[in-house]
Amino acid sequence: MSEAARLMEAAIRLSRRGLGRTAPNPNVGCLVVKDGIVIARGWTQPGGRPHAEAVALEAADEAARGAELYVSLEPCAHVSARGPACADLIIASGVSAVHIAVLDPDPRTAGQGAARLRDAGVSVSVSEGEAAARAAMAGFFSRMERGRPRITLKLATSIDGRVSMPGGESQWITGPEARAHVHLERALADVIVVGRGTLEADDPSLDVRLPGLEDRSPRPAVLSATLDAIPGAAKFAARDPLLLASVDDLCGLAVNDVFVEGGPATASTLLAADLVDRMLVYRAPIVLGDGAPGVGRLGLERLADAHGRWRLAETRTFGNDRLEVYARTR
Amino acid sequence: MSEAARLMEAAIRLSRRGLGRTAPNPNVGCLVVKDGIVIARGWTQPGGRPHAEAVALEAADEAARGAELYVSLEPCAHVSARGPACADLIIASGVSAVHIAVLDPDPRTAGQGAARLRDAGVSVSVSEGEAAARAAMAGFFSRMERGRPRITLKLATSIDGRVSMPGGESQWITGPEARAHVHLERALADVIVVGRGTLEADDPSLDVRLPGLEDRSPRPAVLSATLDAIPGAAKFAARDPLLLASVDDLCGLAVNDVFVEGGPATASTLLAADLVDRMLVYRAPIVLGDGAPGVGRLGLERLADAHGRWRLAETRTFGNDRLEVYARTR
Structure with a gap:
């Protein structure tokens, strides 16, 4: 070199x-x-x-x-x-x-x-x-070449692709090392997005809780076609969140990096619209068998339609868990 | 050394x-x-x-x-x-x-x-x-120490844990390199097991189709509590299969290694009974969103019950796919 x-x-x-x-x-x-x-x-x-x-x-x-x-x-x-x-x-x-x-x-x-x-x-x-x-x-x-921010989807999932127990319990699928890395990835985004389901179920603060990086929390946003206003008096609401009524609103944000932590409905909405550029899959060595899947219905008609869209770009180990980074191929 | x-x-x-x-x-x-x-x-x-x-x-x-x-x-x-x-x-x-x-x-x-x-x-x-x-x-x-064969469960799954499309299409989730490795793993087992669902849907031959290893096909078996006899005149039936009416029958086989390729019901039956020693998860870089999950209901009550049972022992790359080998921790 x-x-x-x-x-x-x-x-x-x-x-x-x-x-x-x-x-x-x-x-x-x-x-x-x-x-x-x-x-x-x-x-x-x-x-x-x-x-x-x-x-x-x-x-x-x-x-x-x-x-x-x-x-x-x-x-x-x-x-x-x-x-x-x-x-x-x-x-x-x-x-x-x-x-x-x-x-x-x-x-x-x-x-x-x-x-x-x-x-x-x-x-x-x-x-x-x-x-x-x-x-x-x-x-x-x-944003310059495609007119929208880069969109990263994060999933924390079991071996069999579940992100919570049948009753909704999801704390925790992954261990503290993987969760700390999620906070680091949050710090590198401009906006962090959840769906209405995650907002109402978890009232997540979505901030960066890493020593020295507390001031790097991205702006929170909720993607929901059915919400008229951000619910008040909550952890999420206290952080001056954005309300995005559609993926067009999301794509129109004047930011570079959007990080999506949001529930199967949000994940499938973005994946079905082919708007996800990068997936961070934090996989715990556990089998749940049932419970919520990480991704909902995409409307694919044939198995062949699912192939060729992703490549495994990187893997890393965090404690007992494994991060799989998938990048879009086109 | x-x-x-x-x-x-x-x-x-x-x-x-x-x-x-x-x-x-x-x-x-x-x-x-x-x-x-x-x-x-x-x-x-x-x-x-x-x-x-x-x-x-x-x-x-x-x-x-x-x-x-x-x-x-x-x-x-x-x-x-x-x-x-x-x-x-x-x-x-x-x-x-x-x-x-x-x-x-x-x-x-x-x-x-x-x-x-x-x-x-x-x-x-x-x-x-x-x-x-x-x-x-x-x-x-x-077999000597626990009174049963070692049981290996194989799954070929998407990133999100699906093993087929909603309509049942499952050929193919993984590519030819991963499928060839499955045949190699078959050759190292004494008995290969599917469930009734897989038998009736696919009539699988379950043999080893690798040059030079054709004579190393394990004995096929079907695990089904509801089947009275092996259906006749089929690829599967032609290979002198065993009919296992219960997991006790499976555990009682006088063999060392059992390889299970069998459908969500079979997978969950064995996992819920804590009888799986090794999981081979061949993961394709695709997202399906819905379709059959690789594992069915296990009856876990709390997320904590799922932790600590498995460790990722090895990963390998086959073409575009990745093999994750999980070993039981206890």
Whole structure:
């Protein structure tokens, strides 16, 4: 792996620090490198500003002159009320070369950031790390390219696919290690969604209860076609939740990452609409035999229709449980 | 690992060649070693005779004199109409030392094989490889120590635990690689069991269709409390199947390994009776949403009752599918 590829990989890894906190902006990572030494770093800050490049250039200050910049996404070309265009900041900083992992799909930039840099005499390369950068900003790319957030469905299930006992008991299918990882995944999302059934049965707080990450709880939402208003005076209601009347409302959210923890009805609604991009299946080594299934009716007509949609992308062990990460194939 | 441990490991591995073919006898493996060189090998032959020691000693012939013997199970001490006791064969062969992985739980031997060898001046050690030998002869040990065969339950299921479409379509949930592995597992069992539902719906042949292993098809059986006779003139009936009216009949079979491929009712009957020792879950990366679940009602009252019974012992990948091997914890 070349030095440039390694530096870009580091910038992309840095970009993940903003996951779940930068919407509607992308989560970008940036390094300033001089004489082979990283002299400053930046990543998009909560709320989406300042941008990664602004943070890194402010940290580098005068040392940026003649340095090279590695950034996971093309610097923006548009001036906003919230700050200047990053392309202009870079030109002003005296940086001599900019390495970009992937061009910005936002039509306000879309190549114009790179063009403005080149016009100003800055060397620009778009070469290393496109796939990794797209993966690190998958939610943002989903919104730009498909017009909806990336949607992750979480299931905590038995070997035989049950998520609760016949009487409804579901605490706990999985152990504390798996549940802690769910909280970590929550912290990387902008919005967390449940259905009416889960809301009414559990009044879930859906927050992040990991030491040091308490302020990273995503905004809660309920997906229900039959609810007129959020029920009051409850844990869920206290967190200023959104009411989504349809999957169109969900798809229209100006956020990058949506995490769905929601009951068989919600799961099957999203799966049947082919809106799930990633499934996190936390599987406990238990057999329940009956009880609620994790997924409800999808309306598939033939077994062949079920094939080819998913691939097992990753597995991890948490205590006695196993996480299966499925990614959509198309 | 010592030289003795490595040789015993090889003898134990050899014992697995008899799996599914030696019942009611154990599947034993044996090496004859002289001056650090393996000069002969043997494993229990189909039908249970000749025993592993007899095969190895016949191959070694006069060279056995002064050699050492590694055997995965204590040599038998009882003369049978089908052959002499292995302890006597070993004494007559002039072998100077016998290494035994585990003593024979069969009350007709149970230490008497080792004692007879020692009385004849043969050096005997019981030290290396007990756990591995018990694992390789798990079915035989189950029958000797618990009075029933080892029972393995196979499921081919979706991510969400379904084994067929609502209309019954189940060909195929898993791909050809996983299905070939099922045939390999069949070849290692003495008896293969389905329920009445599977028999009537599928008329399965339940044979081993792997090149070179066609003669290793286990004896088929149907577990049904309501069937008076095997239905005639069918693929299943043509293979001389057993009719098991109850789990007691199944547990009473004079075989070591039973492989159950049988439908949700059969699975839940055996699981509810706590008779399953091993589950092979072949999981396809598909979501079905509804259709038949792999396991039916178990009658568990609390979620806590489901925990602690299973551990994920192994996972393997077959094509797009994943095999999860669960072993009972107690």
